[in-house]
Amino acid sequence: MAPESPQTATERSARARDAARALPLLGLFLLLPPVISLFAVPAEVAGVPLIVIYLFGVWGALVLGAALLARALASGEREGDEPGSAD
Numbered sequence: 439m440a441p442e443s444p445q446t447a448t449e450r451s452a453r454a455r456d457a458a459r460a461l462p463l464l465g466l467f468l469l470l471p472p473v474i475s476l477f478a479v480p481a482e483v484a485g486v487p488l489i490v491i492y493l494f495g496v497w498g499a500l501v502l503g504a505a506l507l508a509r510a511l512a513s514g515e516r517e518g519d520e521p522g523s524a525d
Contacts, residue, residue, distance in 0.1 A: 451514030458507045465500045469493075 467473065477492040 447514065451511070454507055454510040454514060458504075458511060461500065461503050461507060465496070468496045 474489070474492070477489045479488060481488045483491055
């Protein structure tokens with residue numbers, strides 16, 4: 439496989455930084471009362487209320503997304519990108 443050009447690596451790093459800025463906003467949206475109220479119904483999955491599954495699912499997805507973005511941002515810095523250079 440051919441090595442990435444510096445421009446491609448910079449673009450990928452910029453996309454990762456943009457995603458890192460958007461992730462907290464996505465989390466905020468998913469935890470707003472109008473969205474949560476969609477799952478606050480008297481339903482259970484394997485004896486666990488649906489709202490609990492939703493909240494832990496969102497939390498887990500946000501943690502996983504943050505970990506993946508942190509790895510992408512760290513690899514971008516190791517490849518020679520200066521942090522904050524594309525701001």
